[in-house]
Amino acid sequence: MQVTCYNKKSVPKHNNSVRRSPCPLNASVEMLGDRWSLLIIRDMMLRGFRTYKQFMECYEGIATNILADRLQKLASYGIIAAVPDPSDGRKLIYRLTKKGIDLAPVLTEMVLWAAAHEHTGNQELVKLMRADKEKFLAGVRQRWASHDSQRS
Numbered sequence: 001m002q003v004t005c006y007n008k009k010s011v012p013k014h015n016n017s018v019r020r021s022p023c024p025l026n027a028s029v030e031m032l033g034d035r036w037s038l039l040i041i042r043d044m045m046l047r048g049f050r051t052y053k054q055f056m057e058c059y060e061g062i063a064t065n066i067l068a069d070r071l072q073k074l075a076s077y078g079i080i081a082a083v084p085d086p087s088d089g090r091k092l093i094y095r096l097t098k099k100g101i102d103l104a105p106v107l108t109e110m111v112l113w114a115a116a117h118e119h120t121g122n123q124e125l126v127k128l129m130r131a132d133k134e135k136f137l138a139g140v141r142q143r144w145a146s147h148d149s150q151r152s
Contacts, residue, residue, distance in 0.1 A: 031073075031074075031077045031079065032079075032103075034070070035060075036062055036066055036067070036070045037070050037073065037074055038107070038110075039058065039060055039062070040055060040062075040067075040070055040071065040074065040080075041074070041079070041080075041096070041100060041103055041107065042107060043055060043058055044080065044094065044095075044096050044100070045096065045100075045101075045103075045104060045107065045140055045144075046125070046140075048143070049094075050093050050094055050095065051085075051091065051092075051093060051094070052067065052068075052071070052091070052092065052094075055067055055071075071094065074100075077099075078097055078099050078100075079096070079097060079099050079100040079103070080094050080095065080096055080097060080100050081094070081095050081097050082094050083095065095144070096144050101140070101141055101144050104137050104140045104141065105137055108129055108133060108136065108137060111125065111126065111129060112126065112129055112130065112133075
């Protein structure tokens with residue numbers, strides 16, 4: 001199999017910025033390529049985090065400026081959406097979009113890959129994923145579908 005290189009003229013734009021290349025993996029890396037974005041999505045998907053305050057309490061210790069930047073970037077790519085908090089319009093509630101929920105299989109494979117090659121914590125989660133990956137993913141999708149129906 002031969003991989004072709006791309007010329008600069010064929011590189012698509014997103015939000016008025018040019019991607020390095022039209023390669024699908026490059027697009028993924030540009031959208032999700034730093035640890036904080038992936039950890040924010042993890043916290044939303046697995047822990048049900050929905051507020052700025054909850055993200056600030058994650059044990060990895062994200063800085064406020066980094067969190068604000070990553071939330072904005074994830075929203076600009078359509079991975080998450082921010083809606084006003086019904087109880088306090090000055091605050092935002094974050095939710096995964098369909099595009100964000102579609103990352104569940106990717107994050108699951110990343111967890112399983114890391115657990116297979118490194119000593120990691122949260123073995124209960126790993127066992128749950130390994131036991132029935134499709135059931136686990138269906139649960140994630142169902143949880144977010146119920147979040148959306150509660151908002152309506």
